[in-house]
Amino acid sequence: MFIAVGDAKIYATAFGSTTSPVIVGLGGWIGSWELWAEPFVILSQNWRAIAYDHR
Numbered sequence: 001m002f003i004a005v006g007d008a009k010i011y012a013t014a015f016g017s018t019t020s021p022v023i024v025g026l027g028g029w030i031g032s033w034e035l036w037a038e039p040f041v042i043l044s045q046n047w048r049a050i051a052y053d054h055r
Helices: 033-043
Strands: 002-005 008-015 022-026 048-052
Touching (some): 008 033
Parallel strands (some): 022 048
Antiparallel strands (some): 002 008, 008 048
16 A cells, blocks of 8 residues: 655555554665565564555
């Protein structure tokens, strides 16, 4: 999904149940949310895992 932040649209994605505790993955300087895709498959069994792309 895209989230409007000022004049930009930021891509964000979430894995897991909305009732679980939340963990946020940051891609780093040049990385995108896709760096977290594989770990989030495992983490989403117990966590709501959220990642987003930097502006």
